[in-house]
Each structure stands twice: as structure tokens, then as C-alpha cells.
Amino acid sequence: MHSNEPKSAAAVKRWVEKHTRSTDRFQYLADKYEAHRKEHGCFDVYPFSNGPLLAALAAAAKPKRLLEVGCGLGYSGLWLAYGAGPRGHLETIEASKEHAKIARDHHKAEGLDKRIQVFVGDATRVLPALKGGYDLIFFDISPTESLAVLDHSERLLRKGGLLISANLFLGQFAPDIPGLEKTAEYRLRILDAARWLTGYMTDGTSISVRIN
Ligand SMILES: C[S@@+](CC[C@H](N)C(=O)[O-])C[C@H]1O[C@@H](n2cnc3c(N)ncnc32)[C@H](O)[C@@H]1O
Numbered sequence: 001m002h003s004n005e006p007k008s009a010a011a012v013k014r015w016v017e018k019h020t021r022s023t024d025r026f027q028y029l030a031d032k033y034e035a036h037r038k039e040h041g042c043f044d045v046y047p048f049s050n051g052p053l054l055a056a057l058a059a060a061a062k063p064k065r066l067l068e069v070g071c072g073l074g075y076s077g078l079w080l081a082y083g084a085g086p087r088g089h090l091e092t093i094e095a096s097k098e099h100a101k102i103a104r105d106h107h108k109a110e111g112l113d114k115r116i117q118v119f120v121g122d123a124t125r126v127l128p129a130l131k132g133g134y135d136l137i138f139f140d141i142s143p144t145e146s147l148a149v150l151d152h153s154e155r156l157l158r159k160g161g162l163l164i165s166a167n168l169f170l171g172q173f174a175p176d177i178p179g180l181e182k183t184a185e186y187r188l189r190i191l192d193a194a195r196w197l198t199g200y201m202t203d204g205t206s207i208s209v210r211i212n
């Protein structure tokens with residue numbers, strides 16, 4: 001066996017992280033989040049752990065209308081828009097005005113701002129105004145609003161559309177974070193076979209197709 005072959009789960013994880021990072025065209029932006037948190041004093045803005053995975057899913061699903069809940073500083077939105085290609089249009093929701101401004105600047109710097117629209121406001125206020133027919137929804141905000149967002153995702157996602165959910169096992173990093181009981185219910189609701197076809201990844205990401 002080749003001596004560099006990863007031989008444990010931890011070594012595989014290190015391999016995946018190293019090679020994902022070194023080939024990630026938007027990694028420079030993911031790298032800015034930590035300094036931003038220190039400067040802004042916010043605690044819940046982290047880049048999704050695998051932007052290229054989002055892009056690969058978007059490229060396969062060929063979505064025209066994409067919705068992201070939790071824009072952050074723009075990293076995941078760039079990857080979704082990049083993967084969806086020129087026919088895709090992403091709407092992304094962000095509660096923090098400062099995050100939204102930084103994200104818009106990044107979208108512009110990458111020349112993808114015409115394909116990404118940032119809505120500033122709490123998701124629970126923005127979502128009720130949106131009309132259905134989205135092809136892909138990416139959920140990436142705090143547990144407290146997770147079930148409200150899932151209700152809306154069930155309304156907004158077309159049959160056959162893709163729901164990508166992040167942070168479904170946050171309790172391992174932050175056991176006291178509010179809303180974990182809602183995430184627990186969210187995890188089970190997307191396993192309802194009458195409505196969803198869901199595959200889980202052990203990092204806390206799930207991929208669900210709306211079947212009904
Ligand atoms: C985990 S970060 C999103 C990271 C982003 N998806 C990425 O990968 O680059 C969560 C973001 O959601 C925002 N947020 C938290 N609660 C929210 C809510 N109720 N409505 C809208 N945005 C919210 C936070 O301000 C933060 O910027």
C-alpha cells in the first residue's frame with residue numbers, strides 16, 4: 001500500500017480538508033471569517049465546511065432558482081451560484097446588515113453579483129413574503145429558527161427540488177446552544193419518507209429531495 005494512504009478516519013478527514021482547501025477557489029473568503037468574528041464580536045458566522053460540495057450539488061441539480069438561508073459573508077453563496085452556472089439565480093437571506101454588506105462586496109468582486117440577491121432581515125420575516133418554486137434551498141442558520149425555516153422550505157421548494165441542511169449536529173461543538181431540541185426534530189422530520197428522500201453525512205450536513 002502507498003505509504004501516504006490515509007489509514008484512519010481521522011487521517012481521511014485530514015486528507016479531505018487539506019485537499020478541499022487547497023483547491024477551493026473561494027477559500028480566501030472562508031479564511032476571513034475568523035478575523036471578522038473577532039472584529040465584529042459576532043459568534044455565529046462560520047463558512048460552510050465544503051463549498052465545492054455545494055457547487056457540485058448545484059451543478060448536478062441545475063437549479064434556476066436558489067434560496068440560501070444564512071448568507072454570512074458570502075462564501076457559500078458564491079459556490080452555489082458558481083455551481084448553478086449562468087442560468088441560476090440565488091436569493092440569500094441575512095439578518096446582519098454588516099454581514100450582508102460584506103457579502104455583497106465579495107459577490108461583486110467575483111463578478112457574481114448579478115446572479116445573487118441579498119435580502120437583509122430575519123429569515124422568519126423574509127421567508128413569508130417569498131413565493132414558491134425554488135429548485136434548491138440551502139439552510140445554514142441557528143437552531144432556534146430551524147423548524148420555522150423547514151416549514152417554509154416545505155412550502156417553497158418544488159417537488160424534486162433539493163434541500164441542503166447544515167449544522168444538524170451542533171450539540172457536539174456547543175452543547176448549550178439554544179434550540180438544539182428544534183434541530184433534533186428537524187433531523188427526524190427530513191427523514192419522513194412520505195415527503196423527503198434524505199441522505200445524511202456524518203459532519204452534520206444532509207441532502208434531501210422533496211418527493212411530495
Ligand atoms: C453559519 S453563518 C452562514 C454562513 C454562510 N452560509 C457561509 O457558508 O458562508 C449564519 C449566518 O446566519 C445569520 N443569521 C442567524 N440567524 C438568522 C436569522 N434568523 N435570519 C437570517 N439570518 C440569520 C448570521 O448573522 C450569520 O451570518
Ligand SMILES: [Zn+2]
Nearest residue numbers: 036040042045
Ligand atoms: Zn459579524
